[in-house]
Amino acid sequence: MRPRALIVLAILSSFFSSASAQSVPNSGAPVQTPAASKFHINLQRLQGTLEKLSEFGRNPEGGVTRLAYSETELPAREYVIGLMKQAGLEVRTDAAANIFGRRAGSENLPVLLFGSHIDSVLKGGNFDGDVGSLGAIEVINALNQGAVKTRHPLEVVIWMNEEGNHFGVGTMGSGIAAGLIGSEILERKDEQGLTVADWLRRYGQDPAHLTDARIARGALASYLELHIEQGPNLDEAKVPIGVVQGIVGLNRWRCVATGFANHAGTTPMDRRKDALAAASRDLLAVREVVRAEKGRQVGTVGYVKAEPGAVNVIPGRVEFPIELRDLDAAKIERMWDQVQQKLKQIDKEENVETRCTEFDNVTAARTDPSIQAAIREAAKSLGLATMDLPSGAVHDAQQMAKLAPFGMIFVPSRDGISHSPKEFTSWPDVANGAEVLYRSLLLVDAR
Amino acid sequence: MRPRALIVLAILSSFFSSASAQSVPNSGAPVQTPAASKFHINLQRLQGTLEKLSEFGRNPEGGVTRLAYSETELPAREYVIGLMKQAGLEVRTDAAANIFGRRAGSENLPVLLFGSHIDSVLKGGNFDGDVGSLGAIEVINALNQGAVKTRHPLEVVIWMNEEGNHFGVGTMGSGIAAGLIGSEILERKDEQGLTVADWLRRYGQDPAHLTDARIARGALASYLELHIEQGPNLDEAKVPIGVVQGIVGLNRWRCVATGFANHAGTTPMDRRKDALAAASRDLLAVREVVRAEKGRQVGTVGYVKAEPGAVNVIPGRVEFPIELRDLDAAKIERMWDQVQQKLKQIDKEENVETRCTEFDNVTAARTDPSIQAAIREAAKSLGLATMDLPSGAVHDAQQMAKLAPFGMIFVPSRDGISHSPKEFTSWPDVANGAEVLYRSLLLVDAR
Numbered sequence: 001m002r003p004r005a006l007i008v009l010a011i012l013s014s015f016f017s018s019a020s021a022q023s024v025p026n027s028g029a030p031v032q033t034p035a036a037s038k039f040h041i042n043l044q045r046l047q048g049t050l051e052k053l054s055e056f057g058r059n060p061e062g063g064v065t066r067l068a069y070s071e072t073e074l075p076a077r078e079y080v081i082g083l084m085k086q087a088g089l090e091v092r093t094d095a096a097a098n099i100f101g102r103r104a105g106s107e108n109l110p111v112l113l114f115g116s117h118i119d120s121v122l123k124g125g126n127f128d129g130d131v132g133s134l135g136a137i138e139v140i141n142a143l144n145q146g147a148v149k150t151r152h153p154l155e156v157v158i159w160m161n162e163e164g165n166h167f168g169v170g171t172m173g174s175g176i177a178a179g180l181i182g183s184e185i186l187e188r189k190d191e192q193g194l195t196v197a198d199w200l201r202r203y204g205q206d207p208a209h210l211t212d213a214r215i216a217r218g219a220l221a222s223y224l225e226l227h228i229e230q231g232p233n234l235d236e237a238k239v240p241i242g243v244v245q246g247i248v249g250l251n252r253w254r255c256v257a258t259g260f261a262n263h264a265g266t267t268p269m270d271r272r273k274d275a276l277a278a279a280s281r282d283l284l285a286v287r288e289v290v291r292a293e294k295g296r297q298v299g300t301v302g303y304v305k306a307e308p309g310a311v312n313v314i315p316g317r318v319e320f321p322i323e324l325r326d327l328d329a330a331k332i333e334r335m336w337d338q339v340q341q342k343l344k345q346i347d348k349e350e351n352v353e354t355r356c357t358e359f360d361n362v363t364a365a366r367t368d369p370s371i372q373a374a375i376r377e378a379a380k381s382l383g384l385a386t387m388d389l390p391s392g393a394v395h396d397a398q399q400m401a402k403l404a405p406f407g408m409i410f411v412p413s414r415d416g417i418s419h420s421p422k423e424f425t426s427w428p429d430v431a432n433g434a435e436v437l438y439r440s441l442l443l444v445d446a447r
Numbered sequence: 448m449r450p451r452a453l454i455v456l457a458i459l460s461s462f463f464s465s466a467s468a469q470s471v472p473n474s475g476a477p478v479q480t481p482a483a484s485k486f487h488i489n490l491q492r493l494q495g496t497l498e499k500l501s502e503f504g505r506n507p508e509g510g511v512t513r514l515a516y517s518e519t520e521l522p523a524r525e526y527v528i529g530l531m532k533q534a535g536l537e538v539r540t541d542a543a544a545n546i547f548g549r550r551a552g553s554e555n556l557p558v559l560l561f562g563s564h565i566d567s568v569l570k571g572g573n574f575d576g577d578v579g580s581l582g583a584i585e586v587i588n589a590l591n592q593g594a595v596k597t598r599h600p601l602e603v604v605i606w607m608n609e610e611g612n613h614f615g616v617g618t619m620g621s622g623i624a625a626g627l628i629g630s631e632i633l634e635r636k637d638e639q640g641l642t643v644a645d646w647l648r649r650y651g652q653d654p655a656h657l658t659d660a661r662i663a664r665g666a667l668a669s670y671l672e673l674h675i676e677q678g679p680n681l682d683e684a685k686v687p688i689g690v691v692q693g694i695v696g697l698n699r700w701r702c703v704a705t706g707f708a709n710h711a712g713t714t715p716m717d718r719r720k721d722a723l724a725a726a727s728r729d730l731l732a733v734r735e736v737v738r739a740e741k742g743r744q745v746g747t748v749g750y751v752k753a754e755p756g757a758v759n760v761i762p763g764r765v766e767f768p769i770e771l772r773d774l775d776a777a778k779i780e781r782m783w784d785q786v787q788q789k790l791k792q793i794d795k796e797e798n799v800e801t802r803c804t805e806f807d808n809v810t811a812a813r814t815d816p817s818i819q820a821a822i823r824e825a826a827k828s829l830g831l832a833t834m835d836l837p838s839g840a841v842h843d844a845q846q847m848a849k850l851a852p853f854g855m856i857f858v859p860s861r862d863g864i865s866h867s868p869k870e871f872t873s874w875p876d877v878a879n880g881a882e883v884l885y886r887s888l889l890l891v892d893a894r
Contacts, residue, residue: 122755123708165757231713248712252758261570263865264747265695265772266678266839269738271863276748277734280727287724291716300711301723302758308569309750310612311699311768311807312841313866321758325712360758392713394759416718418710419760 038382040142040438041135043431049083049134050430053118054126063126063421068119068161068172069190069199076118080133080158087140089156096176096213097160097203103140105153105445112152112445113404114139114224114437117162117173117396124163125423127430131411132226133158135434142438150445152221159396167196169360174396178403179214186210220404222371222444225397226437227408228425229389232416239387240432241379242410243372247391247398248296249364250325251332255343255356257282261308261316276306276315278350285342286322289335297326297335298392322356327364327390365398371407371444378439384432393418407444409436485829487589487885488582490878496530496581497877500565501573510573510868515566515608515619516637516646523565527580527605534587536603543623543660544607544650550587552600552892559599559892560851561586561671561884564609564620564843571610572870574877578858579673580605582881589885597892599668606843614643616807621843625850626661633657667851669818669891672844673884674855675872676836679863686834687879688826689857690819694838694845695743696811697772698779702790702803704729708755708763723753723762725797732789733769736782744773744782745839769803774811774837812845818854818891825886831879840865854891856883 056076057066066073081099084091089101105112116132136156143150159177164170167188175181186197186207197207229235234242259273283301290299300323306315322339324332340356347354372388379386389410397406411433414424425433503523504513513519528546531538536548552559563579583603590597606624611617614635622628633644633654644654676682681689706720730748737746747770753762769786771779787803794801819835826833836857844853858880861871872880 121760122757164759168758170759229713230710232715232718250712260864261867262863263677263840263867264749264770265697265745265841266676266860266865267745267863268679268743269734269745271679274747276751277730280730280751283724283727284731287716296715298712298714298716300721300759300761302711302760302762303753303756304723304727304751306750308866310569310866311615311749311770312611312617312747313568313749314747315749316867323711323758393710394712413713416709416714417707418713419755419757420708420710420763 039431039435040146041138041431041434042142043427045141046134046138046430046434047427049137050126050130053079053130053134057120059123059421061421063124063423064120065122065124066118066120067122067166068163069166069203073119074203080118083134083137084156087137088144089140093205094177094213095205095209096173097200097205098173098177098213099158101156103154105151106149107151109152110219110221111155112150112221112441113155113157113400114441115157115159116225116227117159119161119163121163121165121419123421124419125421127228127423127425128230128418129162131228131425131430131433135226135430135437138434139438139441150442152445162396166190170394171362171396171399174399176210176213177215178399180399180402183210215403217403222368223397223400223404223406224371224437224441224444225395225408226433227395227410228413228418229410230393230413230418233389234387234410234412235414235416237387239385240412240429241375241384241386241436243375243386243388244367244391244408244410245372245388246327246364246366247395248325248327249329249332250323250360250362250394251336251358252360253322253356253358255282255320255322255354257318257352257354259316259350259352262314264312264314267314272314273351274314275318275352276304278346278352278354279304279318279320281346281350282343282354283320285346286339289338289342290324293331293335295326295331296390296392297324297331299324299335325392329363362394362398365401367407368405370447371405374440374443375407375409375436378436378443381439382432382435384436407440409433409440486878486882487593488585488878488881489589490874492588493581493585493877493881494874496584497573497577500526500577500581504567506570506868508868510571510870511567512569512571513565513567514569514613515610516613516650520566521650527565530581530584531603534584535591536587540652541624541660542652542656543620544647544652545620545624545660546605548603550590550601552598553596554598556599557666557668558602559597559668559888560602560604560847561888562604562606563672563674564606566608566610568610568612568866570868571866572868574675574870574872575677575865576609578675578872578877578880582673582877582884585881586885586888597889599892609843613637617841618809618843618846621846623657623660624662625846627846627849630657662850664850667847669815670844670847670851670853671818671884671888671891672842672855673880674842674857675860675865676857677840677860677865680836681834681857681859682861682863684834686832687859687876688822688831688833688883690822690833690835691814691838691855691857692835693774693811693813694842695772695774696776696779697770697807697809697841698783698805699807700769700803700805702729702767702769702801704765704799704801706763706797706799709761711759711761714761719761720798721761722765722799723751725793725799725801726751726765726767728793728797729790729801730767732793733786736785736789737771740778740782742773742778743837743839744771744778746771746782772839776810809841809845812848814854815852817894818852821887821890822854822856822883825883825890828886829879829882831883854887856880856887
């Protein structure tokens with residue numbers, strides 16, 4: 001942290017509170033909620049907008065299904081654009097359908113970008129992405145209310161298709177902005193046969209200009225994102241603020257096991273080429289390999305689609321994805337080698353042929369140490385304990401890592417539940433996160 | 448076989464051929480195709496109607512998808528009704544949408560019923576059901592051409608929804624006719640939310656009269672069905688005619704494994720309640736139990752549907768069917784007990800809860816020894832070798848077993864393939880089957 005930041009921090013500290021709580025990584029220290037009067041952000045206003053947003057795509061059982069590129073997401077975007085305009089932001093949508101809202105800075109400096117996403121997974125919750133998106137807009141409102149000027153221009157961003165449940169490619173908008181995804185994505189088709197280009201047109205964009213969405217190197221000073229942890233660490237340790245050390249990388253493969261569809265009553269057990277039995281063994285082999293390594297790596301098979309898929313027919317063709325995640329790319333590679341060996345052996349034993357093709361590859365990204373420090377200091381100024389931890393989930397921040405130093409603030413997820421209607425973060429935790437974002441942003445701006 | 452049958456057989460034998468080939472069960476004797484002139488049935492005519500029928504619901508890759516109760520099946524039914532009328536049959540459709548075509552007999556006797564079905568599985572072939580259905584109509588044409596009178600009235604039947612790929616209940620039409628399925632079936636819903644009653648109305652029937660479709664005890668003298676084997680036994684042994692000893696019973700359960708849907712990146716491996724991992728182990732446990740027993744029993748899991756079914760979400764709920772088949776009901780029960788024990792253990796280890804509900808239960812049925820003898824003699828009169836074998840597939844004949852003595856004639860399936868576009872029976876084999884049906888029918892009629 002440079003001198004200017006120290007001065008700002010001193011101002012912030014005296015202005016906000018004289019909380020003495022230390023940053024206690026991995027401690028079980030209780031949540032300390034400072035008096036609301038010390039907060040710049042307005043929780044009531046933020047809660048109101050989050051509750052309104054939760055109506056777009058609400059599931060009967062709670063939570064939302066608000067897939068990117070859907071008729072459900074469109075009005076939610078309009079709602080958020082309205083909020084940005086109300087906050088005085090100059091709103092523009094890029095060719096990848098990312099939404100930006102700009103607030104001028106006092107100096108001719110690169111942009112300080114912060115935000116998140118509002119698309120969800122199938123049967124997702126109300127906090128993943130939403131807290132960081134509306135939290136960012138709330139930060140602008142708080143700055144406006146305090147008539148706070150920043151040196152850097154600020155931009156709030158709502159990234160397009162972070163989850164990737166539609167089209168099977170996550171962090172799509174930020175990937176395009178980072179120049180990591182090119183116009184080849186336009187022809188990708190969904191299950192209805194519609195392409196990304198078709199959807200971009202429906203969203204009012206001209207696909208021919210997709211690469212205009214790329215952000216030039218040097219255009220960004222830093223990227224900041226507030227997000228729910230989506231894991232159990234903060235909730236279990238009762239620590240209100242997570243300082244993200246880095247985001248794990250992930251690789252995804254789509255596998256197809258081909259056996260032979262045949263009559264379930266007349267085909268003897270020893271003559272079968274049962275693609276579903278093979279895929280079941282493949283799934284368990286993935287788990288076995290992942291469990292055999294020490295560390296926090298995870299591996300998942302999210303579905304198994306059998307064809308023809310009738311009760312009285314031996315499945316002849318099965319499709320399933322394999323996903324591996326870790327901070328260490330070499331470990332992912334090592335695990336994948338082992339998985340492939342096991343799949344080959346299972347193919348032999350089951351008289352089936354399995355082919356896997358990689359369709360997603362996101363490299364791990366470390367957060368910027370000085371931004372980590374700013375987040376710790378911001379939390380400290382509020383008397384909030386922090387924990388350093390990696391993010392097991394992919395985030396748009398990972399793509400921004402290609403363009404600028406970045407940092408992430410985590411708030412607790414109850415029981416570590418996410419991508420589920422039961423996903424929950426308490427309002428005090430949401431408020432803490434937004435206020436830490438506000439303070440971190442000013443510290444980073446002052447660097 | 449009674450004296451009258453012997454006289455008829457003597458007439459048939461002298462009239463047709465003096466072939467000396469013996470009935471050689473389980474032998475590898477080559478197919479002997481008698482000169483077409485000795486055939487009463489007309490293969491060209493039969494082949495023409497089978498080829499025309501194959502156009503209704505044809506798949507791009509060959510074979511058909513002609514599910515019962517579908518807009519695809521309706522015109523196929525109209526086509527077959529037309530053929531029956533052309534053959535001079537008095538056609539009626541019962542309240543279960545089974546189609547009957549009647550030819551009067553010379554004596555006041557119960558009906559000699561024979562036929563099959565024209566519905567298919569998803570991506571099925573062109574022989575399963577079709578050969579027996581159009582073969583039966585061809586037998587009527589042959590009787591007409593020879594001006595042959597039968598003692599019993601003859602009825603050709605086309606059963607409704609034998610495969611059960613729609614509504615998940617097989618041999619539905621024959622089950623209703625046998626009084627084994629009642630009006631409770633009417634409210635059963637398909638994936639589009641349409642009920643059996645809705646479909647019956649679309650097929651021109653009044654669901655309120657469903658039970659009128661029941662066939663009274665004593666109304667049938669016998670039931671005969673020609674069908675492809677759907678297994679590899681006849682094809683491998685190069686025996687053209689199978690004499691079915693009985694049809695295996697089957698039980699089907701629908702299982703739901705409930706775990707907990709959660710984020711695939713942030714949920715540690717040891718905290719997961721992965722319903723798909725549990726279901727994969729369940730599937731393999733079913734296979735292990737079935738393989739452990741001696742005999743011809745089979746067990747199958749035809750699909751596994753995971754929810755929410757996204758690449759980055761641990762599946763929280765999985766649905767899959769289990770099917771067990773054998774001639775011996777006690778063996779099925781024994782295997783199911785073992786499967787349940789294994790599933791319970793897997794539930795414990797996976798922190799998942801699995802519940803299975805039986806939704807289909809068809810008891811095994813033995814064919815009538817005197818009808819078996821008639822089929823053997825009919826084949827012998829043509830110089831065709833026969834093999835006694837059980838049917839691993841369910842057939843409508845199984846339901847008819849409740850009402851009358853029954854028999855089944857099998858013809859070879861190339862490589863034992865069925866329920867697949869690759870399903871194939873050669874035209875000489877189809878002709879042999881239809882001619883054996885013709886001759887068996889006259890022998891049974893003469894009893």
